[in-house]
Amino acid sequence: MSLLVVGSVAFDSVKTPFGEVDEVLGGSATYFSTAASYFTNVSIVAVVGTDFPDKHLLFLKSRRIDIEGIEKKEGRTFRWKGEYGYELNEARTLDTQLNVFQAFKPKLPEKYKDKKVVFLANIDPDLQREVLQQVKEPALVACDTMNFWIGGKKGPLLETLKLVDILLINDGEARELSGEPNLVKAANIILSYGPKTLIIKRGEYGALMFSGKKVFAAPAYPLESVFDPTGAGDCFAGGFMGYLANTMNFQEANIRKAIIFGSVMASYNVEAFSLDRIKSLDYSEIEDRYMEFKKLTHFDDLG
Ligand code: AMP
Numbered sequence: 001m002s003l004l005v006v007g008s009v010a011f012d013s014v015k016t017p018f019g020e021v022d023e024v025l026g027g028s029a030t031y032f033s034t035a036a037s038y039f040t041n042v043s044i045v046a047v048v049g050t051d052f053p054d055k056h057l058l059f060l061k062s063r064r065i066d067i068e069g070i071e072k073k074e075g076r077t078f079r080w081k082g083e084y085g086y087e088l089n090e091a092r093t094l095d096t097q098l099n100v101f102q103a104f105k106p107k108l109p110e111k112y113k114d115k116k117v118v119f120l121a122n123i124d125p126d127l128q129r130e131v132l133q134q135v136k137e138p139a140l141v142a143c144d145t146m147n148f149w150i151g152g153k154k155g156p157l158l159e160t161l162k163l164v165d166i167l168l169i170n171d172g173e174a175r176e177l178s179g180e181p182n183l184v185k186a187a188n189i190i191l192s193y194g195p196k197t198l199i200i201k202r203g204e205y206g207a208l209m210f211s212g213k214k215v216f217a218a219p220a221y222p223l224e225s226v227f228d229p230t231g232a233g234d235c236f237a238g239g240f241m242g243y244l245a246n247t248m249n250f251q252e253a254n255i256r257k258a259i260i261f262g263s264v265m266a267s268y269n270v271e272a273f274s275l276d277r278i279k280s281l282d283y284s285e286i287e288d289r290y291m292e293f294k295k296l297t298h299f300d301d302l303g
Contacts, residue, residue, distance in 0.1 A: 002041035002066075003245040004112055005029050006131040007121025007144075007234070008078050008101065009046040009056075009070060014273065015083040018227050024274040025056045027078060028121035028144065031231035034275050035238025035265040036119075037063040038286060040245040043112050045069040045131050047104045049077040059279065068109045075100045088229050088270075089203035090172060096148060101127070108134040117245040120164065121234060122146050125157040132163055140250055142166035143195075144237055150176050162194040165250075168237050170201045183208065184215075199240070199259065201233050201266075207259055211252060218259045219296060221267035221289065228273045232266040235278060239265030239286075264289045 012026030033042040043066035050072060060067050081095040106127060113136050120128035120143040132141060143164040149157055150173060157177075161167060167190065175181055178189035187198050187210035197211040204226075206219040240262030247254055264286055271277045 001116050001245050001248050002043060003036055003117045003119060003241055004043050004045065004115035004131075004135065005032050005036070005119045005121050005241075006045040006106065006128060007032060007119075007123045008080075009044070009048050009052070010078040010080050012230060012274070013079070013081040014228055014230050016088065016228050017084070017086050019273065021228075021273045023079070025059070026080065026230060026274060028123065028231075028234045030056075030060070031234035031269065031275065031278075032119060032121050032238040032241075033060065033065045034063055034278055035235040035269070036242030036245070037065055037238075038265070038281065038283060039239070039242030039261070041066065042242070043069055043115065045106050045108060045112065047071045047073050047100045047106075049073060049075045049100045052077045059275075063279075069106075069112055071104075073100045073104075082230065084229060088226055090170075091230065093148065098124075106131050106134075116140070116248075117241065118142070119237060119241045120144070120160065121237065122149075125149055125153050125160040128160045129156070129163065132160075139248075140165055140244060142168060142237070142241055144168050144233065145173065145177075147173055147176055158193055161190075164195050166197045166199065167195040168199045168201065168233070168240070170203070170233060174198075174200050184210075197255065201236055203229065203232070207236070207263060209255065209259060211255075214252065216252075216256050216259065218256075218263050218293070220263060221293065221296070223267060223271065226270045229270050230273075231275070232270050235269040236262035236266040239263070260290055260293050261286070263293060 007029030008027035010027030076099040079097040082091040116139040178186040180186040209216040243261040
């Protein structure tokens with residue numbers, strides 16, 4: 001089954017202790033769809049400016065991503081600038097320019113309206129809802145967000161959360177959204193906003209899933225070289241949703257497998273700047289790392 005995503009398609013300028021890049025291809029929908037494209041067909045809804053080069057669109061097409069829903073509008077493409085310190089876990093946003101996203105009124109191509117699996121990647125929560133409302137009968141809706149929207153558009157974000165099945169956010173965002181420092185308490189508060197399942201991404205410490213009273217913990221892959229964490233969360237979501245859309249099984253046991261596929265895609269992404277590592281993976285590399293995760297967390301029963 002194919003997957004629909006709305007999110008940012010961007011130019012990113014990023015500085016980490018290991019290097020610096022200027023105006024490279026980025027954006028939540030870009031990372032998400034590239035990661036998900038290893039599992040299923042993906043269709044993007046987004047807007048870019050007239051400064052957006054065709055080579056980036058051709059790259060997305062080369063991953064068999066449907067870009068009919070990417071509008072090109074007069075003006076500048078979304079831009080994000082961030083930097084990371086040595087611990088690499090949290091980006092410090094230096095600049096966000098919404099540009100063409102500011103006046104974006106998404107109008108879904110007819111063939112997008114029948115999509116069953118929808119991901120509302122990190123973007124204005126009002127836009128997330130505008131897209132979701134045009135999908136006729138979604139079977140699974142998941143969503144991401146960030147401090148920029150939690151701080152600036154909390155009301156609209158809470159409206160979006162009423163409509164989603166799964167929310168994926170990082171630990172700092174979970175604390176900010178709930179106003180609660182303890183993550184378990186924060187999870188319970190957030191689940192009361194609407195989502196049935198909450199996945200909290202914790203960078204190099206892995207991910208936690210909360211669903212009703214159930215909790216599942218996945219580690220992050222212990223990597224020797226991490227160059228750029230930008231897009232790790234979106235790649236996690238891409239692997240996670242791509243696998244769920246591929247299998248169309250939303251039971252807890254399958255959600256656990258999806259979390260590992262998400263962790264695999266995030267771990268590959270951070271090995272290089274921009275999409276350099278995940279743009280041309282071999283599916284066998286994904287399977288190999290999935291099995292590494294299994295070995296990493298296996299232990300025997302008592303006695
Ligand atoms: P991640 O590192 O997975 O949280 O996502 C990083 C990506 O999110 C970058 O490629 C940015 O272009 C994009 N991004 C940053 N801020 C925003 C924002 N306020 N809205 C939408 N996308 C954003």
